[in-house]
Amino acid sequence: MDEARRGGESSRGMRSSEMKGSAWGGVDLGGTKIEAVVVDAEGRPLGNARHPTPAGGPKEVVRAIYEALEDASRSAGLAPRRLAGVGVGAPGSVDSNTGTLARVSNVGKGWTEPYPLAGALADLVHGPVVLGNDVQVAVTAEYRLGAGMxxxxxxxxxxxxxxxxxxxxxxxxxxxxxxxxxxxxxxxxxxxxxxxxxxxxxxxxxxxxxxxxxxxxxxxxxxxxxxxxxxxxxxxxxxxxxxxxxxxxxxxxxxxxxxxxxxxxxxxxxxxxxxxxxxxxxxxxxxxxxxxxxxxxxxxxxxxxxxxxxxxxxxxxxxxxQLGELSGAIGAALLAEPPLH
CATH class of the missing domain: 3.30.420.40 (ATPase, nucleotide binding domain)
Known part of the structure; x- marks a missing residue:
């Protein structure tokens, strides 16, 4: 596995015409910040953006996630609608089968009841969205590409x-x-x-x-x-x-x-x-x-x-x-990618 696959090489300035294959979006939803990244099939970052987490409820948080994805996609020379898929790593109780998030205490105003975060975001990006636990996806990224290798x-x-x-x-x-x-x-x-x-x-x-x-x-x-x-x-x-x-x-x-x-x-x-x-x-x-x-x-x-x-x-x-503050977002993007062969 080469160094680029570790996520250490940034291709933010790469023109979209130079990008090979599909690109995936990843979002790390935190209590104070939303980190969004666009990666290629090898897990290499092509663009990223950071936005503050709003103090509002689930709808405001989903809108902020989409805006962060817009900026990350723009820095990679893409539009969010051209992403092959989006993964979101979130705290709280995650149901990846239904795409709902519940029992969130540290994000925005927090919410207790399940909220269809994946479906709400999919309506904005016009593509598939997968939801996973924020730390689990970050750890998986570090295991595959960073300190856990x-x-x-x-x-x-x-x-x-x-x-x-x-x-x-x-x-x-x-x-x-x-x-x-x-x-x-x-x-x-x-x-x-x-x-x-x-x-x-x-x-x-x-x-x-x-x-x-x-x-x-x-x-x-x-x-x-x-x-x-x-x-x-x-x-x-x-x-x-x-x-x-x-x-x-x-x-x-x-x-x-x-x-x-x-x-x-x-x-x-x-x-x-x-x-x-x-x-x-x-x-x-x-x-x-x-x-x-x-x-x-x-x-x-x-x-x-x-x-x-x-x-x-x-x-x-x-x-x-080793992947720094991008590890969660990269791990979320890997969650949305099909398995590598």
Whole structure:
């Protein structure tokens, strides 16, 4: 498998007349951003675009997805209607058979009841749309084209607005009955902090960016000093993004440092339990925060796991996702492609 297939080579400037074969669209739907990409049959990005996730409901989110696809297609020299298919990686409860999405807490206003996202988007792109779990498709992309290539079994951990997970076991993406890999909802402290899912003590309640922001706001109300919210306002953002957290850590902001240190500790507890159960070859760290904080924090999480690993001499590495913030969108596009022969 060559380097181009890893997604490392961008052909954004390629004229449509030079493109061979069909192109597929992929969308990574996140709590703060929508990442769209157009890829060729080898998984190589031809164009991409990023739009903010709207604060509205499902209809507004679908419109924003389509607009991001329009921009990604335009940068590849195509129109969305010329795409052979579109894949969407989304958080929450995904039913790929019906194309519906439910139980979404971190996107827009969120929605509980199933919404026909695939059908609504298909009406706009005038083509087939396939829906998959956001982290599972990203992990599959990393397994096929990136950091997971040396391994047979991996656990992907996508650290962003929430903490998502995805599994590849012995070369096969493992979805269970549709909700496998939800490592962010492993309980690390019974009766602990409230999670966005409504339960208490989940790993996501301590490490998810959405929950971290709530804790930062509470700290400010208690009179603690932090630059997090001021930097958010200066950047014109309505939420604390990964880049703001990174800046705060670089500036040794006391509140940011305390919250992220606790997040690393709780991720060490939760991920070590997952490893004790699954014994996979490696953990792949991705997502907005994971990608932004980089190798240093992958190593810190690895060290936080060590005291809890049942077989410490065989502790798997925590490796950084290689496809960067495009991994989810590329994985979604691969979901829409027919199998390679």
């Amino acid at each position: 040396p391994y047979r079994s991996v656990l992907g951990v996508w650290w962003g607005t929430g903490v998502g997970g995805g599994l590849v076991l012995d070369g096969i993406p493992w979805r269970g009955r549709g909700a496998a890999g939800e490592v962010g909802h492993v309980v690390v402290k019974p009766g602990g902090s409230r999670c966005g899912c409504g339960r208490r003590g989940c790993m996501e309640a301590y490490a998810g960016r959405g929950c971290l922001e709530l804790k930062a706001r509470k700290a400010v109300k208690r009179g603690e000093k932090t630059m997090l919210l001021e930097w958010m306002k200066k950047k014109g953002r309505t939420r604390l993004t990964s880049s703001i957290w990174k800046k705060a850590l670089d500036e040794q902001d006391a509140v940011a440092t305390r919250l992220i240190d606790k997040a690393v500790l709780m991720m060490g507890v939760g991920l070590s339990s997952a490893i004790n159960l699954l014994d996979v070859d490696a953990i792949i760290l991705g997502g907005g925060l994971g990608t932004r904080l980089g190798v240093e924090y992958a190593e810190r999480i690895h060290e936080a796991m060590r005291p809890h690993i049942f077989v410490p001499e065989r502790q798997p590495p925590v490796v950084l996702a």
